[in-house]
Amino acid sequence: MSTTEHRSTGTIYEQVQASPEFADLRSRLRRFVFPVSAAFLAWYMAYVLLASYAPGFMSIKVAGNINVGLIIGLLQFVSTFAITTAYGLYASKHLDPAADRIRRQIEDAT
Amino acid sequence: MSTLAQAPAPTTVGNVFVNIGIFLAFVIVTLVFVYRASRTNRTASDYYAAGRSFTGPQNGMAIAGDYLSAASFLGIAGAIAINGYDGFLYSIGFLVAWLVALLLVAELLRNTGKFTMGDVLAFRMRQRPVRAAAATSTLVVSFFYLLAQMAGAGGLIALLLQIPNSNRLGQSVVIAVVGILMIVYVLVGGMKGTTYVQIIKAVLLIVGAAVMATWVLGISGFNLSGLLGDAVANSPKGEALLNPGLIYGGSSLARIDFLSLGLALVLGTAGLPHILMRFYTVPTAKEARRSVVWAIWLIGIFYLFTLILGYGAAALVGAEQIASAPGGANSAAPLLAYRLGGEILLGLISAVAFATILAVVAGLTITASASFAHDVYANVIKRGKASPDEEVRVARTTAFVVGIVAIVGGILVNGINVAFLVALAFAVAASSNLPTILYSLFWRRFNTTGALWSIYGGLISCVLLIIFSPVVSGPTSAIFKNVDFSLFPLSNPGIVSIPLSFLLGIVGTYVGTYVGANREVDEAKFAEMEVRSLTGAGSEKAIAH
Numbered sequence: 001m002s003t004t005e006h007r008s009t010g011t012i013y014e015q016v017q018a019s020p021e022f023a024d025l026r027s028r029l030r031r032f033v034f035p036v037s038a039a040f041l042a043w044y045m046a047y048v049l050l051a052s053y054a055p056g057f058m059s060i061k062v063a064g065n066i067n068v069g070l071i072i073g074l075l076q077f078v079s080t081f082a083i084t085t086a087y088g089l090y091a092s093k094h095l096d097p098a099a100d101r102i103r104r105q106i107e108d109a110t
Numbered sequence: 111m112s113t114l115a116q117a118p119a120p121t122t123v124g125n126v127f128v129n130i131g132i133f134l135a136f137v138i139v140t141l142v143f144v145y146r147a148s149r150t151n152r153t154a155s156d157y158y159a160a161g162r163s164f165t166g167p168q169n170g171m172a173i174a175g176d177y178l179s180a181a182s183f184l185g186i187a188g189a190i191a192i193n194g195y196d197g198f199l200y201s202i203g204f205l206v207a208w209l210v211a212l213l214l215v216a217e218l219l220r221n222t223g224k225f226t227m228g229d230v231l232a233f234r235m236r237q238r239p240v241r242a243a244a245a246t247s248t249l250v251v252s253f254f255y256l257l258a259q260m261a262g263a264g265g266l267i268a269l270l271l272q273i274p275n276s277n278r279l280g281q282s283v284v285i286a287v288v289g290i291l292m293i294v295y296v297l298v299g300g301m302k303g304t305t306y307v308q309i310i311k312a313v314l315l316i317v318g319a320a321v322m323a324t325w326v327l328g329i330s331g332f333n334l335s336g337l338l339g340d341a342v343a344n345s346p347k348g349e350a351l352l353n354p355g356l357i358y359g360g361s362s363l364a365r366i367d368f369l370s371l372g373l374a375l376v377l378g379t380a381g382l383p384h385i386l387m388r389f390y391t392v393p394t395a396k397e398a399r400r401s402v403v404w405a406i407w408l409i410g411i412f413y414l415f416t417l418i419l420g421y422g423a424a425a426l427v428g429a430e431q432i433a434s435a436p437g438g439a440n441s442a443a444p445l446l447a448y449r450l451g452g453e454i455l456l457g458l459i460s461a462v463a464f465a466t467i468l469a470v471v472a473g474l475t476i477t478a479s480a481s482f483a484h485d486v487y488a489n490v491i492k493r494g495k496a497s498p499d500e501e502v503r504v505a506r507t508t509a510f511v512v513g514i515v516a517i518v519g520g521i522l523v524n525g526i527n528v529a530f531l532v533a534l535a536f537a538v539a540a541s542s543n544l545p546t547i548l549y550s551l552f553w554r555r556f557n558t559t560g561a562l563w564s565i566y567g568g569l570i571s572c573v574l575l576i577i578f579s580p581v582v583s584g585p586t587s588a589i590f591k592n593v594d595f596s597l598f599p600l601s602n603p604g605i606v607s608i609p610l611s612f613l614l615g616i617v618g619t620y621v622g623t624y625v626g627a628n629r630e631v632d633e634a635k636f637a638e639m640e641v642r643s644l645t646g647a648g649s650e651k652a653i654a655h
Contacts, residue, residue, distance in 0.1 A: 013638040016645075025644055033213040041376065044206045048372040051199055051354040052365040058195075059353040064335030065342065069195055069354055076202045077410055083209055084406045091399060099395075099645045106647040 012109050016102060025098040032090055040083060047072055126272050128457035136314070136465045137291065143306035144299035151300045153653065154498035157505060158225040158480045159390040160302040161653035166397040168309060170404020173388050175308030176473040177204075177379075177405070178315060178412060180262055180440075180466045181532060186413070187446075188439030190420020192429055194341075194351030196358055197420055199368075201413035203375030208409065210544075211380040212402040217395035218551050218643040219386060224650050226477075227383045228485035231546050231565075234635035235558040238490050243565040245485035247542040248383040250569060251535045252478040255384075256512070258531035259471050260520025263288055266467065269436050269444060270460040282521045288468060289517035295472045296479070296509045301391060304472045311469040314462045316408060319415040322443075322459070325450050326422035337418070340425035351424065367600045371533060374604030378536030381543030384477040393652035419443055426450075471516065479509035530581045533602050534572065541568030541607040545615045551643060554636055559622025560615045567618075568611030575603035 016022050050058060051069065058069030147160075155161055164172070182204060189197030223229035228244035263285050267273050273280040295303055330337040338352060345351045358368040379385060389398045423432060423442040426449050435441040447459040483505035488496040496504075542565045549556040549564070575598045576582060582589050584596040600606075642648050 011634050011637065013641045013647075014634060016641045016647075017637040022641065022644070026640070029644060037210065037213050040206065040209050044202075044376055045369075045372070047202070048199075048369060051195075052358060052368050055353055055355045055359060065338035065352060066335050067352055070198075070352070073195075073198055073202055076206060077414065080206055080209060080406060080410060084212060084403050087213060088399065088403050092396075096396060102641070103645040103647040106641070106645070 028094050125453045128453050129270050129460040132457045132461035133464050140307045144303035147299045147302035154502050157300040157502045162393050163652050164391045166400025167404050169392050169401035171312045172305045172308040173405035174408040175312030175469050179470045184440040186416045187419045188442040191423040191442035192439050193356040195354045196356050205410050207376045207379035208406045215380045216389050216398045216402045220389045220395045220398040221646045221649045222643045225484045226481050227386050233639050240561050241485040241489045245481045247569050248481040251538050252474045254531040254535040256474045256516050257519050260516050261523040285520045286517050292472045293513035296475050308469045311465045318462050323415040323418040341421040344428050345424050370602040370605035374537040374540050377540035381539035384473045387477050395646050475512045478512045479505045482508045537604045538572045541611040545612045549615050557622045560619030563618025564611050564615035567614035571607040572603050
């Protein structure tokens, strides 16, 4: 861990934090995780609200004994698996290379 | 969490000796792993974080082992068998919650912290007050969770070892044995040993559930609709089994209560200290991400199996037999195992359910002991001047004390319905931990006052609302039936305490800035935290043995 202080320009962490490359990494992370978190929380709360306030709608049969409620419930699983996979791909393509590069810069500088 | 209900008449099935034999085999195998792990337990990082040497997939399995408690295996399968769709609702909240951990918490926490949640919360704040607050909430969450697991042990013992609830002494002896085993795992094996116990248990649990689910589907000709039809035909609830509302329908208050529970479930997981601590057992943030990805797939697939098992138990065993068996709804999965594969499969599933309690309780104990030794002893009492060896010694002593408290507490609350403690642990985690974790990672201006207001505000409001809720006192309560001081109508406090804690974090931050308690943001510390959390620079490294 480094706490090398450069009074005029701030610590290495402050220098990195102010760099455009770090700002780009941060915005790429936030551009993915904030909207996706908002979306899945809204989708989950919509499901909970439907189950408590619209049981009639949830009970409509679609195929055999499979009703809307079961399908929406299973879709929650599908969306969770899909977001998990999408984030893994996004992170290894758009986050990890930049994070590794910046980390090496910091470790070389200290 | 569904109640581990009282056992009525002892109409038992299965062979106790098979159950015990298979369980003993599990104990012996895990003890071998724990003993082998103990030989590389040298440093504090070994004891608390298994030397950060587990891979993502290994840690993902351990997370699943830590998270899938007996309540979520037996409880959810039983709830689906008896009440159908509403049991399924639970598992969805428990699963979706993992996205919060994946997207917002796991990697950033791994990069910033060392051993405990307090490391991250106190990173750029005044150390002593924030660490004391983090440790308080860690201990409260872990204690409630622990007590709920131990109390459930009584119901499980009745079910699996056929020691009826009337035999208090016999059950107490078994609870003590569970507690002592758990102390041995933690003291001898540290985090590495505990992790192996959780991995072995997770594999057994998921394979067992997979075999049973495939078997059930095979019987119904791999026709889900047909299976649901059989469940409906064999259930006194009929068609209603497939629709929401059997547990949470009815009054508008019950519906708000369900929203409250749903909120606590989805936001609580990423604030559970024993889950957060698992992210420190891998070498890098990338491995932390892989472990959550593995955990999500394993937990999700497991919950899909429980859906089949629940409806399968309704179809093949029947609600009446389940309700009249020792252990009530919790016996749905074991009875289904007996119906499918006789004594051997029942013994396997019973042993797995029992192993589940051991693994979860060991994880909670090591978390509580780490938080006390690392946050309270080393940083609050010794002001960061304790040697790592001293710290580990305190952690081991604390683990021993926590184990004894769990045994005594488990014996005292045995039979009392304290299932609401699990929901309370999630509500406390969601309201006292999650807001501070998110604010300190993502909000520059957040300061010590904000952290303290949010942690203590969330914790105190949660506990008070529970004390004054209908689950503690009043005619329908579990604990005090004869008095009624239930001023708050909901049984889960989440819908009030979670927004309140988020709000207190903001108000506290501005008040702290205004009164000058935190004159300015520590820019250097914030820069270090932000850069470290996103890049992994300066993060704790793995130990090579």
